[in-house]
Structure formats: C-alpha cells, structure tokens
Amino acid sequence: DGGITQSPKYLFRKEGQNVTLSCEQNLNHDAMYWYRQDPGQGLRLIYYSQIVNDFQKGDIAEGYSVSREKKESFPLTVTSAQKNPTAFYLCASSIPGLGHNEQFFGPGTRLTVL
Amino acid sequence: GNSVTQMEGPVTLSEEAFLTINCTYTATGYPSLFWYVQYPGEGLQLLLKATKADDKGSNKGFEATYRKETTSFHLEKGSVQVSDSAVYFCALSGKNTDKLIFGTGTRLQVFP
Numbered sequence: 001d002g003g004i005t006q007s008p009k010y011l012f013r014k015e016g017q018n019v020t021l022s023c024e025q026n027l028n029h030d031a032m033y034w035y036r037q038d039p040g041q042g043l044r045l046i047y048y049s050q051i052v053n054d055f056q057k058g059d060i061a062e063g064y065s066v067s068r069e070k071k072e073s074f075p076l077t078v079t080s081a082q083k084n085p086t087a088f089y090l091c092a093s094s095i096p097g098l099g100h101n102e103q104f105f106g107p108g109t110r111l112t113v114l
Numbered sequence: 115g116n117s118v119t120q121m122e123g124p125v126t127l128s129e130e131a132f133l134t135i136n137c138t139y140t141a142t143g144y145p146s147l148f149w150y151v152q153y154p155g156e157g158l159q160l161l162l163k164a165t166k167a168d169d170k171g172s173n174k175g176f177e178a179t180y181r182k183e184t185t186s187f188h189l190e191k192g193s194v195q196v197s198d199s200a201v202y203f204c205a206l207s208g209k210n211t212d213k214l215i216f217g218t219g220t221r222l223q224v225f226p
Contacts, residue, residue: 042219045213102160103160104160105150105159
C-alpha cells in the first residue's frame with residue numbers, strides 16, 4: 001500500500017536535546033511538507049520541499065531544520081533553539097499541481113519535551 | 115495575505131441532524147479550496163475540494179460549494195452519523211502555489 005509513514009508515534013525528550021522526526025513516503029511525490037499542530041491553532045507550515053536537495057522555510061521555521069537527500073524521505077530536526085517544541089507534528093506530500101492537488105498526510109508524531 | 119476563517123466549535127449534534135460548518139476565505143485571485151477531516155489521533159485526510167468558482171465538491175454525503183461572491187466554502191451534510199465525529203479543517207491554496215493555508219479547525223461531536 002502506498003502512503004506516508006511517520007515514526008515514532010510518541011516521542012519524549014528532555015529540554016535542550018535535539019530530536020529528529022522521520023517521514024517516509026512511497027507515493028513517488030515530489031513535494032513534501034512539515035506542519036505543526038497546536039490545540040485551537042490549526043496547522044502551521046514549518047518547512048516544505050518541492051524537489052530533492054531543495055527546501056524552503058514556511059511560516060514558523062525558527063528552531064527547526066530539514067534535509068531532502070532522497071525523494072522518499074524528509075526528516076525534521078527539532079533543535080534546542082525551538083522555544084516551545086511540545087506539539088503534534090504532521091508530514092505531508094503531494095504531486096506539484098499549482099494548488100489544485102491534495103496533500104496526503106501521515107499519522108503524525110506527538111512530541112513531548114520534559 | 116491569504117487566510118481562512120472557520121466557525122469555532124465544538125459543534126454538537128444528535129445523529130441524523132443537519133450539519134453546516136462555515137468557512138470563509140481571503141485570497142487574491144482564484145484559490146483552490148479544500149475540506150480535510152482529522153479523526154482522533156490520526157493525520158488529516160482530504161474530504162472534498164473545489165478548484166474554481168461555482169464548483170461543488172462532494173464525498174461521503176458531505177458537500178461544499180465554492181462561492182466567489184461571498185468568498186465562502188461552507189461544509190454541509192444532510193444527516194450526520196456518530197462516525198462523523200472528528201475535527202474538520204477548511205484550507206486554501208493560492209494561485210500557482212501548492213502551499214496550504216488552514217483554518218483553525220472545527221470539532222464535530224455527534225451523539226446517538
């Protein structure tokens with residue numbers, strides 16, 4: 001089955017530690033995205049990538065970093081510079097289509113920083 | 115800039131009631147409009163979409179019509195079920211971009 005996997009589902013880290021969230025897709029999509037979801041705030045875009053070896057900052061990129069070395073993978077690192085990292089993180093992918101195409105979402109990773 | 119406003123929840127209904135969740139948008143040009151649904155503990159999945167004015171998106175008994183004159187994309191269903199309980203997000207993508215802008219989400223609770 002084609003889809004997007006995110007691991008782990010739950011992640012706990014101590015304050016001051018960097019942590020990397022995994023996102024893998026086998027849909028052969030060129031574009032991938034990372035969102036942060038907080039209660040009552042909807043989804044906010046952290047980073048996105050339209051093609052391998054290229055990515056752009058979204059609306060809330062500070063304290064995060066990404067890489068896109070393979071088409072299938074788009075890992076997100078939450079660094080110690082992120083002031084409030086506890087949140088639900090969602091990865092998505094799509095076929096680029098000038099805004100007409102849907103994004104497919106993974107099941108999410110809930111990060112808790114203690 | 116582009117933005118999406120949707121009604122605050124929670125929306126609480128009895129089974130078989132009529133559902134409306136309001137969504138209005140601000141955008142330049144002609145955005146594409148989407149409704150996504152999120153079931154508890156899961157990611158989002160596309161419910162329906164419309165890519166031009168007067169288009170009606172529909173799926174699983176849900177409908178929404180792209181109204182340019184009122185900049186709205188309200189979600190409706192004639193008879194809700196307990197299994198429809200979820201959070202519903204309205205979203206848009208602007209002209210020539212695949213980036214989505216989401217509303218804050220509306221939680222729907224349906225009781226038997």
